[in-house]
Amino acid sequence: MSILQIGAGGVGWVVAHKAAQNNDVLGDITIASRSIEKCEKIIESIKGKNNLKDSTKKLEAKAVNADDVEALVALIKDVQPDLVINAGPPWVNVSIMEACYQAKVSYLDTSVAVDLCSEGQQVPEAYDPQWAFREKFEEAGITGILGAGFDPGVVSVFAAYAAKHLFDEIETIDVMDINAGDHGKKFATNFDPETNMLEIQGDSFYWEQEEWHQVPCHTRMMEFDFPRCGNFKVYSMAHDEVRSLKEFIPAKRIEFWMGFGDRYLNYFNCMRDIGLLSADPVTLQDGTSVYPLKVLKALLPDPTSLAPGYTGLTCIGTWVRGKKDGKERSVFIYNNADHEVAYKDVEHQAIAYTTGVPAITAALQYFRGEWAGKGVYNMEQLNPDPFLETMPTIGLSWDVQELDPSEPVIHHLDKE
Amino acid sequence: MSILQIGAGGVGWVVAHKAAQNNDVLGDITIASRSIEKCEKIIESIKGKNNLKDSTKKLEAKAVNADDVEALVALIKDVQPDLVINAGPPWVNVSIMEACYQAKVSYLDTSVAVDLCSEGQQVPEAYDPQWAFREKFEEAGITGILGAGFDPGVVSVFAAYAAKHLFDEIETIDVMDINAGDHGKKFATNFDPETNMLEIQGDSFYWEQEEWHQVPCHTRMMEFDFPRCGNFKVYSMAHDEVRSLKEFIPAKRIEFWMGFGDRYLNYFNCMRDIGLLSADPVTLQDGTSVYPLKVLKALLPDPTSLAPGYTGLTCIGTWVRGKKDGKERSVFIYNNADHEVAYKDVEHQAIAYTTGVPAITAALQYFRGEWAGKGVYNMEQLNPDPFLETMPTIGLSWDVQELDPSEPVIHHLDKE
Structure with missing residues (x-):
């Protein structure tokens, strides 16, 4: 088992820590971002906090430009993850989904809100570019889980x-x-x-x-x-x-x-x-x-x-x-x-924490087969019970x- | 008689209008600034408002870099004014004073406050660079009037x-x-x-x-x-x-x-x-x-x-x-x-107006021989009576x- 995480900002920081704490299920972890130094800093923090549950599993940093679909496909083929998590900015959601489709690997992100202020990107159209992948994901036999943060999520x-x-x-x-x-x-x-x-x-x-x-x-x-x-x-x-x-x-x-x-x-x-x-x-x-x-x-x-x-x-x-x-x-x-x-827990503040913990909670549902239907799903379409059972065990009660x-x-x- | 005004910002705007309204005393007016277009815009406003009292007197625009003492001396020698008025920013006071000293022409400005925040330029030292010209101005037989705005002035x-x-x-x-x-x-x-x-x-x-x-x-x-x-x-x-x-x-x-x-x-x-x-x-x-x-x-x-x-x-x-x-x-x-x-009166607001009117009130004292002693003077050193008699007649009561x-x-x- 393994995951590829893209993004090494605040949310990426928490996602990586939480993935490491659950690597008995998620397997090897690769963190990739434009700046490999940022990924390495997170890895250093994870090791410093002893947050790598199963130390026999790999924890690696890679550099990638997430706007570049070809580079993403090459990275995915190289890493061969079971799930790609976009823990970076939402404006790369679509390029990563396209790469996942081409490489036939499941996908998860935490937010769609690129810019809800500009004409054509407001709330009524917000999910259109990602929902356009529904048939493609079904056809490829992969799962897409959208908006798996706290809100959305x-x-x-x-x-x-x-x-x-x-x-x-x-x-x-x-x-x-x-x-x-x-x-x-x-x-x-x-x-x-x-x-x-x-x-x-x-x-x-x-x-x-x-x-x-x-x-x-x-x-x-x-x-x-x-x-x-x-x-x-x-x-x-x-x-x-x-x-x-x-x-x-x-x-x-x-x-x-x-x-x-x-x-x-x-x-x-x-x-x-x-x-x-x-x-x-x-x-x-x-x-x-x-x-x-x-x-x-x-x-x-x-x-x-x-x-x-x-x-x-x-x-x-x-x-x-x-x-x-x-x-x-x-x-x-x-x-x-x-x-x-x-x-x-993870050397970060609660705003990023409340986004990162749910992403890993959702990833765990995917790995356990609870949320592994083929196609593209928003969180409210999926069975809430196993998710709400897991979440308190990895950091957020309700x-x-x-x-x-x-x-x-x-x-x-x-x-x- | 003639004056050379340097500066064509807000204060320059008012000074030029007021000089034009009093050009029977002040004579020909030359307005110079880095941007000749700004000078021309002021001249257009003066003509539009019919503010040139004696229309036989000249009203001209010139370009000059007020940081450049040589260029200033050349301009002064060309224009041959009886008084140079710095209606521009105070950070060119010293270069204009130096040019006036070299060309042996009297000088007037409206403010010393370059930057009263920085070390060595605060209130206690504020006038030092300009007061250093006292002996030079006496020796050259010219008058320097400092801070002839409203406050200072x-x-x-x-x-x-x-x-x-x-x-x-x-x-x-x-x-x-x-x-x-x-x-x-x-x-x-x-x-x-x-x-x-x-x-x-x-x-x-x-x-x-x-x-x-x-x-x-x-x-x-x-x-x-x-x-x-x-x-x-x-x-x-x-x-x-x-x-x-x-x-x-x-x-x-x-x-x-x-x-x-x-x-x-x-x-x-x-x-x-x-x-x-x-x-x-x-x-x-x-x-x-x-x-x-x-x-x-x-x-x-x-x-x-x-x-x-x-x-x-x-x-x-x-x-x-x-x-x-x-x-x-x-x-x-x-x-x-x-x-x-x-x-x-002059197509400008009162903040610039209260600075520009006193400058021309002071210039009129110089031209009338009331404030024409040789050397460098602050306003409170000079006889207040003729100044306070003139000021209400040209726009500001007290x-x-x-x-x-x-x-x-x-x-x-x-x-x-």
Whole structure:
């Protein structure tokens, strides 16, 4: 048995550690990225933490340009893995899927959100390029598992679990995501600042009454009491799983919400007001053309540098409302992840941890034959039970909280 | 008679308009800057507004690099002006003074503040490079008038007026500067963003009890009720005139204060926190090195673009406390300038207007022989009376307000 992991950023870091901790099932591990040094640094951390469970199995670094399908095919043929995991950026999903198709090897990734802000790449079309591989994967006899992070990923499994066990009829699905942790910096992003800032300023898309609704960012807000974290304001945002949930778990309204503190939003609004969050280049007085977001990225702390001092919890979950046995029901299925616990386990923070642990949980289902159907699958299409049994054993617990079944109060905020 | 004006930015714009309105005294006008197009645009505006009082006098544009002393000397010899006015940036003061000395022509500028933040260029040393020309100017039989804007400039004349007419003994001199105008933008600076942002984040220097005191920006605050503008918070800041007032008008404490609204300070703090106000370059992922402040400059509105829609008033003045006829006395000598009035007069906003009008007021004193002593002078060294008689006739009125002679309440704010 063996896996080939592509990507050596924050998520790649956690995926590799978790794969190593489970290499009795996953076998040999090859980590490949554009920069072989980044892969070697991860391997060093895995060995330093004694995270390689079966030390007779291989753990290797390779260099590859993940945009280059031919190079990927050559690498896959060389490594001969049973599964390719894209733990790198989502914009290489399609080239890696094409390489897997050509090399006839199964595939798994953690996110589709390349750029949910640009025309033709927004939520309603988000999965189109990857869903186009359905027949090809079936025909090749391989498995594709899409969006196996936390959100998308576990939140979709939570929805499938709710549909299977907790409800006869689902009314609304709200994915809720907050980070109540503290990195001690005045302002920093938890993953790539460029991606993060593009993501949070795009219009939100939600599905309601059989159609898509598009609204400007931070204009739909609600307050929610998160277990162990307390009351937070959350804002409707464009996010991948809304698209796939709409496809596979019918509901009257499906929406994604992210928590932003007032302090974070103040920085965000200032940066947006002065034009620093623009995706368009500006020309400096000396004629140099620069992208403001790339300047911001260079100014802000490297997200991976936040991990050592990070404290506090995240809370991500799926809030489902509907009917069971003729009665109204409302449940919140969720995880709390602790930044310090994540750091002790894999030397990284909880944001990457909550993405990396589910990817390996899903990979384990594939290797055990639980999730090994031929074709391309989103997480909510697959049996939630074995996945939810495995996940707590490798780092992330989950719980179900019964809520008062009243309607959520959504505030419509006017923009300045 | 004739003048040579160097500089064609915001202040240059106003200086040229005002010179044209007074060309019966000042004679032919030559405007020179690195970009001849900017000079030509000003000439077009002057002609469009019919601001050339005596249309038989010349109004010409020339190109010059003001860093190049030889080129300046050649230009001065070609134009043969009676006075050279530096209406451009203060960092060319010294090269223009040197050229004036070599060509034996009198000199006037509006500010010394190159960079009051950097070691060796702070308030205590601010005038050293220009004061070094005192003997040379005397020997050459020419006049140098330094800092003939509003602040420095008129505020120093106000202090001289107070010393001459209103006080027997001066205790404190506080220069107070607020802009209560509204440009309608979320965030913009009234002059070059790079200079502005460097200036306001530097340590403040004030003179008290025979020594210099250095404190971080925005840590000394007081509230003051400005005529026609109301109550504003003002913060102690490094500014040129504190240095020259200390030299020529003895007082126990001399300090400069600038008003910043909470909204402005919030933008400022956000930009500083993320590193955008740093004077040091950052390296982007692709290896390009850029100066954050130059990126900010490219993002923010061009200060000259703010003028057409600008409304409201500025209030700048000198608050003097001391004794007269044995009694405690406190007076505020000030001007209110109106952005809309400034725009109607010269197609520019009040910030540049309050700098340009005093420069031409001072030039008129030179041409009338009131301020024509040989050597180098700061404004407070010269007779305030003819200057204060002329200034209202060419655009800026002034007034004296008697205040309750109690001590100002200075708040010491702790930094985060």
